[in-house]
Amino acid sequence: MTLRDHRVVVPDIYLLRHGETEWNRVGRIQGQLNSDLTDLGRKQAQTQAAILDSFDLNRIDRFCSPLSRTRATADIAFQGRPYTVDQRLMEIFCGSWEGLAPAERETLYPELSGTCTNDMDLYFKAPGGEGLARLQNRLRSFLAELTGPAIIVSHKVALIAIRGCLTGLPNTRLHELTSTQGTIIRVSGGVETHLDRTSDRFSTT
Numbered sequence: 001m002t003l004r005d006h007r008v009v010v011p012d013i014y015l016l017r018h019g020e021t022e023w024n025r026v027g028r029i030q031g032q033l034n035s036d037l038t039d040l041g042r043k044q045a046q047t048q049a050a051i052l053d054s055f056d057l058n059r060i061d062r063f064c065s066p067l068s069r070t071r072a073t074a075d076i077a078f079q080g081r082p083y084t085v086d087q088r089l090m091e092i093f094c095g096s097w098e099g100l101a102p103a104e105r106e107t108l109y110p111e112l113s114g115t116c117t118n119d120m121d122l123y124f125k126a127p128g129g130e131g132l133a134r135l136q137n138r139l140r141s142f143l144a145e146l147t148g149p150a151i152i153v154s155h156k157v158a159l160i161a162i163r164g165c166l167t168g169l170p171n172t173r174l175h176e177l178t179s180t181q182g183t184i185i186r187v188s189g190g191v192e193t194h195l196d197r198t199s200d201r202f203s204t205t
Contacts, residue, residue: 007168010143012188014052014060014151014195015159017179018073019044024181028101029122030155031094031129034068041069044182045076051184051195052151057081061146064153065089074153083153088142091155092135095128118175123157132171135161159185166190 019041023030037045062083064074067090074083097105106113109127116122124132139162154162156179164174166187184195 008165031098048077088138093130094126097126120175
């Protein structure tokens, strides 16, 4: 890994967000807690498996967050192939907001909730939470150890933070990134390519 223009430079990586979970469906913040994949979530992981069929997975290192929703996704997407579990790929810890639905959060923390102007604020400002800086530190530590192309199964905010590190996007613009389930994002040379089998060609942003 090297640093150039505030961008972390690593070999090509392929990023998978876990499939939809029961808590995703109702808007509860999961953080480092867990909920099971829905039927749609399992179908999204199957779509990721179909996308990965175009790669030689036996030649690419595979990594996964230890949380059960990511491991369930990886088991499907990697079609039973082994992978390495790494604690540093866990989702951001969201403190007192973990497990709360939007209405519950706004009732219990009305003033703080009112200061959240975008989706990322919900995670970065969570009371007692990990915060962006510590999240980035552990993810950079993981990226620094990559020695070749890698496929990573992780979480919404963790993957957005990784993409910010790899593309050089300022922290103030991380909220502009989306994290779609059932797709794969390839990052090569600081450029993202979104791989989606529903389209005739890949889109690059």
